[in-house]
Amino acid sequence: MDRRGFTLIEMLVAMVIVGIMGIALVGFLRAQHQTVVRQNTGVLATQNARAAVDMLARELRNAGYSPRGTVSGAHLTTIDGDSVGWTSDMNADGDTLDSSTGKWDERVAYYVQGSSLMRAASGGTGAPVTDNVDSLRFAFFDGAGAATADPAVVEQIRIRLYYSTPEGVQNGLIESQVAVRNNIYAN
Amino acid sequence: MIDGSESTRFTPPRDRRGFALIAVLIVMVVLGLIGSAALSLTAGDQKVTRLFADANQADAAATAGLEHAIAVYQTNGTFPLSGTINGYAYTVTLRRDSFNFDGVGGAGPVHLASNGTLNDSGNGNPVVILTSTATKGSYKAVQTMRVAKGTLSVDIDAALTANASITLTGNISVDGRNHTLGGSLIDGTNTANTGACAENKPAVVLTDSLDFVSAGGSSDLYCNPVYNVGNPPCVAKRPNIVYVSPEDVLGLHPGDLDALIVEGDDYVAPDTIGGLVYVDGDYGSGAAGGNNVSGTGILIVHNPLYNPREHDPLDPSYNAAKASNPAVYGPRNLGNINGGTFRGLIIADKIDKINGNIGIFGAVVSLSEIDVTKVGAGTADIKYSCAALQAAGGSFPVPPTRLSWAAD
Numbered sequence: 001m002d003r004r005g006f007t008l009i010e011m012l013v014a015m016v017i018v019g020i021m022g023i024a025l026v027g028f029l030r031a032q033h034q035t036v037v038r039q040n041t042g043v044l045a046t047q048n049a050r051a052a053v054d055m056l057a058r059e060l061r062n063a064g065y066s067p068r069g070t071v072s073g074a075h076l077t078t079i080d081g082d083s084v085g086w087t088s089d090m091n092a093d094g095d096t097l098d099s100s101t102g103k104w105d106e107r108v109a110y111y112v113q114g115s116s117l118m119r120a121a122s123g124g125t126g127a128p129v130t131d132n133v134d135s136l137r138f139a140f141f142d143g144a145g146a147a148t149a150d151p152a153v154v155e156q157i158r159i160r161l162y163y164s165t166p167e168g169v170q171n172g173l174i175e176s177q178v179a180v181r182n183n184i185y186a187n
Numbered sequence: 188m189i190d191g192s193e194s195t196r197f198t199p200p201r202d203r204r205g206f207a208l209i210a211v212l213i214v215m216v217v218l219g220l221i222g223s224a225a226l227s228l229t230a231g232d233q234k235v236t237r238l239f240a241d242a243n244q245a246d247a248a249a250t251a252g253l254e255h256a257i258a259v260y261q262t263n264g265t266f267p268l269s270g271t272i273n274g275y276a277y278t279v280t281l282r283r284d285s286f287n288f289d290g291v292g293g294a295g296p297v298h299l300a301s302n303g304t305l306n307d308s309g310n311g312n313p314v315v316i317l318t319s320t321a322t323k324g325s326y327k328a329v330q331t332m333r334v335a336k337g338t339l340s341v342d343i344d345a346a347l348t349a350n351a352s353i354t355l356t357g358n359i360s361v362d363g364r365n366h367t368l369g370g371s372l373i374d375g376t377n378t379a380n381t382g383a384c385a386e387n388k389p390a391v392v393l394t395d396s397l398d399f400v401s402a403g404g405s406s407d408l409y410c411n412p413v414y415n416v417g418n419p420p421c422v423a424k425r426p427n428i429v430y431v432s433p434e435d436v437l438g439l440h441p442g443d444l445d446a447l448i449v450e451g452d453d454y455v456a457p458d459t460i461g462g463l464v465y466v467d468g469d470y471g472s473g474a475a476g477g478n479n480v481s482g483t484g485i486l487i488v489h490n491p492l493y494n495p496r497e498h499d500p501l502d503p504s505y506n507a508a509k510a511s512n513p514a515v516y517g518p519r520n521l522g523n524i525n526g527g528t529f530r531g532l533i534i535a536d537k538i539d540k541i542n543g544n545i546g547i548f549g550a551v552v553s554l555s556e557i558d559v560t561k562v563g564a565g566t567a568d569i570k571y572s573c574a575a576l577q578a579a580g581g582s583f584p585v586p587p588t589r590l591s592w593a594a595d
Contacts, residue, residue: 021210029217036224043228047235054239058594067333067591068286069305090593092286103595181592 042170045132049163049174052117052130056110057159057176060084064182068094075183076151078109079140084157085109088182097122112136117161134162134171143184155184238326244275245328246594248321252277253332256317257587261336277321284314284333299335299588312336314590329595337585338577340438341485341532342384343550345392346571349538350429350495350556352398353391355406355419358566359541363388363410363421366572368530370548378413384573387411390421394429395556397501431494433465433487433534436552445491458527460484462582467491470535471524479527480545483575484582488521488535489554495536499556518555525565530572531579541567549575 006014063086064075071089078085086108091101099105105121110129112118117133118126141156142148157178164171251272256279259268266281284297288307295307297314305314312335319330346363347353355361364375364387379386390408391400402408402419410421430436434443447465460482470488471478480486493516497506509516518536525543533547537555541547543565549572562569 025213025217032217032221032224036221036228039228043232047232050235050239054242062593065591065593067284068288088593094286094288185589185591 038167041165045163045165045170046172048130049161053159053161053174053176055129057178059104059108060157060178062088062090062104063180064088065090066182067092070094071096076154079151079154081138082136083109083111084138132163132165134164136161154180241324241326245321245323245326248272248275248277249319249328249330252279252319252321253317253330256319257334260334261584261587275321275323277319279317279319282316284316301340312338332592333590334587335590336587339580339583339585341576341580342438343532343552343576345389345550346569347390347551348392349553350394351553353400353562355400355402355562356404358405359562360407360568361390362570363390364571366548366570368572368574368578370546370570376412378411380411380413384577388571389414389423393422393424394426396424396426429496430552430554431496433489436534448491460486460529469520469522471522478524480524480529481527483530483578485531485579486533488519490517490519490536492516493518493536495554495556518557530575532576538562541569543567548572549579
C-alpha cells in the first residue's frame with residue numbers, strides 16, 4: 001500500500017502548482033536578466049563616456065606644444081561650443097604636420113557626429129571614439145576665469161559630455177576641466 | 188486499528204522534505220546568480236574608478252615633480268631628482284635640448300635669447316628638458332617641460348636717468364658711451380641707436396620735459412654722437428617714461444621686490460654690495476660721514492610707499508595728502524657716496540651727492556621729482572656699461588622661463 005504512489009489528482013495539483021511556480025520563476029529570471037543587461041549597458045556607456053572624456057582631456061592638455069617656437073598665434077585652431085581643434089609639435093621637429101608621432105597626432109579635432117564622439121587627426125576624416133553621445137559642450141575661459149571666444153587667450157577649457165543608452169535607462173554627464181598650459185607658457 | 192494506506196496518503200514527511208530542498212536550491216541558485224552579477228558589475232566599476240584614481244594621482248605627482256625640479260634647477264641643484272608628495276614618488280631627469288634652427292651645420296644646444304626667441308647659436312640661457320615620471324598602480328605618468336633660467340633684464344638707456352633737474356658740479360664725468368665691465372670705453376664713435384643694451388647712450392635722460400641739466404664746474408658729459416647736441420650736450424628728454432618704483436625700472440611687477448627690503452633704521456651700510464640690496468631708508472648720508480660703494484649688483488634706496496608722480500603737482504596722479512606727509516610717503520635719500528668702484532645699477536628716490544673719486548660702471552636712476560638733485564664734486568665717474576648692467580641682472584634670481592609642456 002505504501003508503494004501505491006500519488007493519485008492522479010495529486011499529480012495534477014502538484015503539476016499545476018509547479019507550473020505556476022515555474023512560470024513565475026521564469027518571469028522573475030527574465031526580468032532579472034533584462035535588468036542585468038540594461039545595467040551592464042548603462043555601466044558600459046558610463047565607462048566609455050568617462051574614458052572618452054579622459055582621452056580628450058589628456059590630449060587637449062598638449063594643445064599648442066611648441067618646443068621650437070613654430071606653433072604661432074592661437075594654438076587652439078577651433079574653439080566652438082561643440083567642437084575643439086588644435087595643433088601642436090609633439091615630436092619637436094619644428095612643424096605640426098606629423099600624424100601618430102609615437103603616441104599623439106599634431107593636428108587633432110574632436111566633435112560629435114550623430115551619436116558618436118569623433119576624433120579627426122592630421123586633417124583626415126574622423127573616427128568614432130565612443131557612441132551613445134547626446135551632446136558635447138565646451139566652455140573656454142581666459143586667465144581671469146572669464147568666458148572668451150579668442151583662442152589666443154584661452155587658459156582653461158571645460159568639457160561636458162552628455163550621454164544616454166539606447167534604452168534610455170542610463171543617461172548622465174561626464175565633466176572635466178583642462179588647463180591649456182602651452183597657451184600660458186612662452187612657446 | 189490504523190489504516191496504513193491512509194496514513195501514507197496524508198503528509199508523507201520524506202516526499203515533502205525532498206521537494207522543499209529542490210525549491211530552496213532553485214531560489215538559492217537564482218539569488219546567487221543575481222548576487223554574482225551585481226558583484227561583477229560593482230567590481231568592474233571599482234576597477235575602473237581605481238584606474239582613474241591611479242591616473243590622476245600619478246599625474247598630480249608628476250606635476251609636483253616638475254615644480255620641484257624647476258625650483259631646484261634655478262639654484263643649480265643636482266639631477267636626477269627624486270622626491271615624494273603625499274606618499275607618491277616622482278623622479279625628474281634633466282637633459283639639454285638640441286635642435287638645428289637655422290638649417291646650418293648640425294643640431295646645437297638650444298638657447299633662449301633675451302628677446303624670447305629660440306636659437307642654436309648660443310644666444311641667451313640654455314634650454315633644458317625636465318622629464319618627470321610618477322607611477323601609481325599600473326599607471327605611469329610622464330610630463331615634460333622645457334625651461335630656461337630666468338635673467339633679470341636690466342635695460343637702462345643712459346648713464347644717469349632722473350625725473351628732476353640735475354646740477355653737476357666739480358670734476359664729475361657722466362659718460363653714456365658703452366664701457367666694459369672694467370670701465371674701458373668700447374667704441375665711442377658708434378652711432379647705432381636702436382635701444383639695444385650694447386650701444387652708446389645719452390649721458391643723461393630726463394623724464395620730465397620741464398627739467399634741465401646744469402653742468403657747472405669742470406664737469407664732463409659724453410655720449411653717443413647722435414646726442415652730442417645742445418648745451419649742455421648729451422641730454423635726452425623722454426617725458427613718456429616716468430619710473431615710479433624700482434620694480435618699474437627693472438620691468439618687474441609692483442611689489443616683486445618687497446620681500447627683499449631691509450629697513451633703513453636697521454641697515455648698516457656695507458661698503459661692498461653683492462647681489463640686490465634694497466634699503467627702505469637713507470643711505471650713505473653725509474651726516475654719517477659718507478660711504479664708499481663697491482661691488483657688483485643692484486643698490487636700491489627707496490621708500491615703497493613713495494610714488495614720485497603723487498608728489499608732482501603738475502602730474503594727474505598728484506595726491507596732496509601724501510605729498511604733505513613726507514615722513515610716511517616721502518622719498519629716501521642716497522646721500523654722500525664718495526669712494527670705491529661699483530659695477531651695476533643704483534636706483535634711488537633722491538640723489539644728494541655722487542662725490543669724491545667713486546667710480547660707477549653701469550647706470551644710476553633717480554626717481555624723485557624734487558629739483559635738488561645734485562651730482563658732482565670730486566672726480567667721480569658714472570660710466571654706462573651694458574656688461575655691468577647684465578651682470579647685475581644675473582645676480583638677481585628670477586624664476587626660470589617655462590617654455591612648453593607635454594604629458595603622455
